[in-house]
Amino acid sequence: MxxxxxxxxxxxxxxxxxxxxxxxxxxxxxxxxxxxxxxxxxxxxxxxxxxxxxxxxxxxxxxxxxxxxxxxxxxxxxxxxxxxxxxxxxxxxxxxxxxxxxxxxxxxxxxxxxxxxxxxxxxxxxxxxxxxxxxxxxxxxxxxxxxxxxxxxxxxxxxxxxxxxxxxxxxxxxxxxxxxxxxxxxxxxxxxxxxxxxxxxxxxxAANCGWEVAWPASVLERAEGLPLKNLAVSAGGETVSGELLITHYGLEGGAVYRLGPLLRAMSAPALQIDFKPQVSAETLRARAKQFRQPNEWYRAWKLSAGAIALLESAAFSDLEATIRLVKNFAVHLSVPRPIAEAISSxxxxxxxxxxxxxxxxxxxxxxxxxxxxxxxxxxxxxxxxxxxxxxxxxxxxxxxxx
Ligand SMILES: Cc1cc2nc3c(=O)[nH]c(=O)nc-3n(C[C@H](O)[C@H](O)[C@H](O)COP(=O)(O)OP(=O)(O)OC[C@H]3O[C@@H](n4cnc5c(N)ncnc54)[C@H](O)[C@@H]3O)c2cc1C
CATH class of the missing domain: 3.50.50.60 (FAD/NAD(P)-binding domain)
Structure with missing residues (x-):
């Protein structure tokens, strides 16, 4: 001074x-x-x-x-x-x-x-x-x-x-x-x-920040704190590779940070997640064909616990619907987290x-x-x-x- x-x-x-x-x-x-x-x-x-x-x-x-x-x-x-x-x-x-x-x-x-x-x-x-x-x-x-x-x-x-x-x-x-x-x-x-x-x-x-998601209680019970790795995540016509973390209020992680400018411009912000970007739908189908139960498919596809919890929160009926969800899972976001928590503005x-x-x-x-x-x-x-x-x-x- x-x-x-x-x-x-x-x-x-x-x-x-x-x-x-x-x-x-x-x-x-x-x-x-x-x-x-x-x-x-x-x-x-x-x-x-x-x-x-x-x-x-x-x-x-x-x-x-x-x-x-x-x-x-x-x-x-x-x-x-x-x-x-x-x-x-x-x-x-x-x-x-x-x-x-x-x-x-x-x-x-x-x-x-x-x-x-x-x-x-x-x-x-x-x-x-x-x-x-x-x-x-x-x-x-x-x-x-x-x-x-x-x-x-x-x-x-x-x-x-x-x-x-x-x-x-x-x-x-x-x-x-x-x-x-x-x-x-x-x-x-x-x-x-x-x-x-x-x-x-x-x-x-807020930039480089988490977003809020109204997770069903069933997802939070199973998936809070779990990472989702090696994803392709899309919003507003852009796709990024990266990770997400499921939190009690929504999502954090590099992928949602990078898509922030596009999400802010959307009237109904949402992410489309491909849990297996390196594996085509055909390959998923081939790996699952000898199994009948969803948990056997998940094992064959080597899905993480977080991904499985999210998939099971969605209504799906058969193998084809499940493959569609693995390749294109929608998460609706509400608002960005408060600016005070953001990495930058x-x-x-x-x-x-x-x-x-x-x-x-x-x-x-x-x-x-x-x-x-x-x-x-x-x-x-x-x-x-x-x-x-x-x-x-x-x-x-x-x-x-x-
Ligand atoms: C948790 C976290 C992790 C981060 N990690 C990284 C990283 O690994 N890599 C990266 O590239 N970036 C990272 N960032 C971002 C990076 O720290 C900021 O972009 C950078 O510090 C901004 O620098 P700046 O000098 O513009 O402003 P600041 O660092 O914010 O400095 C501004 C200064 O101005 C002073 N000031 C404000 N108002 C007044 C006033 N009226 N009078 C006098 N002084 C005033 C403030 O006290 C402050 O010291 C991170 C940020 C956070 C929060």
């Missing part, structure tokens, strides 16, 4: 002020400092990188090993813009960056890239040390309240407990995050100060508000980075990659501004 004496005074103008100490803000601060700017970063929480640390709990997936040319389609909208952003800082750059912090990376079986040990804490510690060495000052416990134009740049207001301060900057990077996991600081409460300047935003919605500042340096067209000298911009991506490292790429472009442009 800033000292009390400093906090009441108007601070010396900074070259670049970064607000938000998540990966996008830290990266913007790093790049701006490397470009020679004097940089100060303000973070509302008592420590920077809280969501980054949470992301490391289940294995920090930094980026993906698929060819960089495939990345733009993962971000769905604005492929040309993403090509440029990834050109500025792509997956190989991200691996090299981690390795320069003496944290090796490796490719997991799914092609995902992880830091050694898969945890975020070691990486974050080394990163913060490097930022300090580059002269970046990190002020924690300061909530950004808004900004106004000044003669020489921007005047930003921050509060901490009862104290309010104003800080001048030539240029500003806002990297305030989305609105999932609000306890990490990403509470999406930064929209009003930008709306006051006419900046247009799409409402936040879609929505935020619309791309149309930004130029190709990620500067707000209405507020020259104010740049944005990370999840606060209206983009979304599946899990697999694409979220952090997006934060690093946008942080790099915004940080460099903020240092060069004016």
């Amino acid at each position: 800033l000292s009390q004496e400093l906090s009441f005074a108007r601070l010396q103008p900074e070259r670049v002020i970064v607000v938000g100490g998540g990966p996008a803000g830290l990266r913007a601060a790093e790049v701006a400092a490397e470009a020679g700017a004097r940089v100060r970063l303000f973070e509302a929480q008592r420590a920077a990188g809280r969501k980054f640390l949470i992301a490391g709990r289940g294995g920090l997936n930094l980026t993906h090993s698929e060819p960089v040319e495939n990345f733009p389609q993962r971000y769905r909208a604005e492929p040309e813009l993403w090509r440029a952003l990834l050109g500025a800082f792509g997956p190989d750059d991200l691996r090299a960056w981690a390795e320069a912090l003496e944290v090796e990376t490796f490719k997991g079986t799914s092609g995902r890239i992880f830091p050694r040990g898969q945890k975020a804490a070691v990486l974050l510690r080394a990163w913060l040390r490097r930022l300090r060495e580059r002269g970046v000052e990190i002020e924690t416990g300061w909530r950004w309240l808004g900004l106004t134009k000044s003669d020489d740049g921007w005047q930003l207001r921050f509060s901490s407990d009862e104290v309010e301060i104003e800080v001048e900057a030539k240029s500003v990077v806002l990297a305030l995050g989305g609105s999932s996991w609000p306890e990490t600081g990403s509470d999406g409460k930064w929209t009003s100060p930008l709306a006051a300047h006419g900046v247009e935003m799409a409402p936040f919605v 879609a929505g935020g500042v619309r791309w149309s508000e930004l130029d190709d340096r990620l500067m707000l067209r209405r507020l020259p000298g104010v740049f944005l980075a990370g999840e606060m911009i209206d983009w979304e991506a599946p899990t697999g490292g694409y979220l952090l990659q997006g934060c690093f790429s946008t942080g790099t472009v915004a940080g460099k442009a903020a240092a060069a501004f004016g």
Whole structure:
């Protein structure tokens, strides 16, 4: 925190002020400092990188090993813009960056890239040390309240407990995050100060999240907590391979996360599950023909307990109807789980508000980075990659501004 004496005074103008100490803000601060700017970063929480640390709990997936040319389609909208952003800082750059912090990376079986040990804490510690060495000052416990134009740049207001301060900057990077996991600081409460300047935003919605299903009690009794593996799952004309997990409220898992944007667009969201995507209906028929009982067919098809519980919840009569269900089982979804639980959020500042340096067209000298911009991506490292790429472009442009 800033000292009390400093906090009441108007601070010396900074070259670049970064607000938000998540990966996008830290990266913007790093790049701006490397470009020679004097940089100060303000973070509302008592420590920077809280969501980054949470992301490391289940294995920090930094980026993906698929060819960089495939990345733009993962971000769905604005492929040309993403090509440029990834050109500025792509997956190989991200691996090299981690390795320069003496944290090796490796490719997991799914092609995902992880830091050694898969945890975020070691990486974050080394990163913060490097930022300090580059002269970046990190002020924690300061909530950004808004900004106004000044003669020489921007005047930003921050509060901490009862104290309010104003800080001048030539240029500003806002990297305030989305609105999932609000306890990490990403509470999406930064929209009003930008709306006051006419900046247009799409409402936040949960992305990479579970969906609710009204399971019959008989399914829950048998299948709650069971995984469904090696599936092909379809919705809205798209099919993905992956896994699902049956929970008391519905479904979680990579397959439903990836189909989220399509499910949100459907008036009656539903998944079609193929429990045996590698096995044709003819082969299922051939394997079952010597048996008469459904449980013998299931054994012959090597179906999991979860799949069997779902199949038996549907009314079916004969082998042909059962094969149809195995290859095309419909699950009707009601609503996505609350945004507070989601891995990420879609929505935020619309791309149309930004130029190709990620500067707000209405507020020259104010740049944005990370999840606060209206983009979304599946899990697999694409979220952090997006934060690093946008942080790099915004940080460099903020240092060069004016
Ligand atoms: C459980 C979980 C697991 C995840 N795992 C992965 C993974 O393995 N791979 C991957 O790619 N992604 C993962 N993610 C997503 C990834 O963590 C986020 O996409 C990323 O942290 C977003 O970075 P950001 O810098 O844009 O925002 P954030 O990390 O949300 O940081 C924004 C910062 O801004 C601060 N802030 C907000 N408002 C103010 C204000 N008014 N004043 C001052 N400061 C403010 C917040 O306190 C916060 O520190 C995971 C997310 C979760 C929740």
